[in-house]
Amino acid sequence: MNVIISKNKISLPRKAQRVNNPTLESLNLPTDEAAVVDAIRQRGALSRTDLATISGYSRAKMTAVAGNLIEKGILVEIGAGESQGGRRPRLLNFNANQGYIAGVDLGATSVDVAVADLTGKILARHSEAADVHAGPQVVLGRITAIIAELLAQAELRTAQLTAIGLGVPGPVEFTSGRLIAPPLMPEWDGFPIPATLRAAFPNSRVIVDNDANVMALGELVSGTGVGVEHFFLVKIGTGIGAGIICNGAVFRGSDGCAGDIGHICVDRAGPVCRCGNVGCLETIAAGPALAERAAERARNGQSPKLAQRLAAQGYLLAEDVGAAAAAGDRVALELIQESGRLIGEALAGLVNFFNPRLIVIAGGVSGIGHQLLASIKQAVLHRSLPLATKGLRIDYAALGMDAGVRGALALASKHAFGATAGEASAPAPR
Numbered sequence: 001m002n003v004i005i006s007k008n009k010i011s012l013p014r015k016a017q018r019v020n021n022p023t024l025e026s027l028n029l030p031t032d033e034a035a036v037v038d039a040i041r042q043r044g045a046l047s048r049t050d051l052a053t054i055s056g057y058s059r060a061k062m063t064a065v066a067g068n069l070i071e072k073g074i075l076v077e078i079g080a081g082e083s084q085g086g087r088r089p090r091l092l093n094f095n096a097n098q099g100y101i102a103g104v105d106l107g108a109t110s111v112d113v114a115v116a117d118l119t120g121k122i123l124a125r126h127s128e129a130a131d132v133h134a135g136p137q138v139v140l141g142r143i144t145a146i147i148a149e150l151l152a153q154a155e156l157r158t159a160q161l162t163a164i165g166l167g168v169p170g171p172v173e174f175t176s177g178r179l180i181a182p183p184l185m186p187e188w189d190g191f192p193i194p195a196t197l198r199a200a201f202p203n204s205r206v207i208v209d210n211d212a213n214v215m216a217l218g219e220l221v222s223g224t225g226v227g228v229e230h231f232f233l234v235k236i237g238t239g240i241g242a243g244i245i246c247n248g249a250v251f252r253g254s255d256g257c258a259g260d261i262g263h264i265c266v267d268r269a270g271p272v273c274r275c276g277n278v279g280c281l282e283t284i285a286a287g288p289a290l291a292e293r294a295a296e297r298a299r300n301g302q303s304p305k306l307a308q309r310l311a312a313q314g315y316l317l318a319e320d321v322g323a324a325a326a327a328g329d330r331v332a333l334e335l336i337q338e339s340g341r342l343i344g345e346a347l348a349g350l351v352n353f354f355n356p357r358l359i360v361i362a363g364g365v366s367g368i369g370h371q372l373l374a375s376i377k378q379a380v381l382h383r384s385l386p387l388a389t390k391g392l393r394i395d396y397a398a399l400g401m402d403a404g405v406r407g408a409l410a411l412a413s414k415h416a417f418g419a420t421a422g423e424a425s426a427p428a429p430r
């Protein structure tokens with residue numbers, strides 16, 4: 001990216017400036033029209049009066065702005081809302097025929113794809129196992145085939161797909177939509193994901209983002225984070241990452257990797273991480289690390305329950321540790337508490353730094369039982385400033401494993417109408 005520096009002033013190219021601005025990020029539309037579209041995206045169908053109140057525009061201006069959006073085919077009138085006395089106001093919502101979107105949640109071992117209309121209503125959906133190590137050509141080829149199949153199921157044409165949102169488990173340079181040196185999936189380093197998907201879906205904008213950011217967006221739009229201005233979502237799975245919501249929008253930092261907390265060092269004498277450093281949080285507290293430590297204790301004869309499972313399956317997963325703990329195994333419980341404590345201590349520093357109102361715990365490992373959440377809470381409360389924890393809530397994701405695909409759809413919907421980050425050559429809205 002070219003950065004122009006002149007007389008103490010640093011200015012970025014237009015596209016880059018747009019990235020972290022929640023209002024301008026959304027559309028190629030004029031600011032007043034974008035504000036109306038954002039309001040409907042967040043709250044659903046609204047009357048012109050509601051929209052005028054929310055936006056602060058006069059009733060006359062709102063009538064004109066709504067008229068422009070209806071003329072462009074972006075909004076339609078969908079019948080009458082509740083009367084406040086007098087005639088029942090007509091509600092405005094997205095024009096479902098304006099286009100359709102796809103949301104893709106790619107994990108290290110699974111992929112979840114949904115096709116929806118612009119209001120976020122899911123029309124077709126498919127999940128299956130995936131292996132990111134098969135490389136981007138293979139995995140994106142499969143994702144392309146799934147989207148095509150889902151469009152066919154929903155009786156839609158390829159040309160009707162206007163945006164694809166894709167969450168991936170690694171650091172994404174948001175402006176280019178590329179993974180940069182992803183520890184979990186090195187085969188994908190710098191691969192042109194947007195261009196590859198657009199070759200199959202030429203009318204679509206393709207927006208790629210880190211999976212934790214995408215899940216945070218999902219929880220913001222329709223989960224635990226609805227109405228919360230500042231929060232974190234921590235995904236604990238094969239790795240550990242966080243999505244940051246600041247002022248009601250995803251905060252990605254300068255380059256896109258804000259929230260990559262899995263590589264915070266929590267033990268200088270700890271194991272070597274895939275990133276090349278030592279003692280990273282995810283080498284001790286993520287799913288595979290938890291399972292590996294459990295297998296070690298089982299082999300040492302410290303836990304008969306874990307040893308039994310190891311002998312029966314030949315391997316242990318984080319879920320096995322959860323099940324053993326639920327069945328009263330002391331070693332399994334200790335391991336979960338230790339993971340929770342380490343994650344909580346790392347989060348405590350971030351809580352003091354950022355003062356969020358909410359921390360959402362998500363990802364595959366969050367399903368292993370209540371003890372993990374209890375240990376995270378305890379460590380955060382113990383290590384953070386009283387003022388920072390006074391109004392702080394820590395909870396599991398309300399959307400559960402749906403947060404990823406819901407967030408990917410929200411990402412697509414947010415960018416469905418205009419050129420955006422990750423898409424230098426997006427077509428103009430039709």
Ligand SMILES: [Zn+2]
Nearest residue numbers: 263273275280
């Ligand atoms: Zn690391």
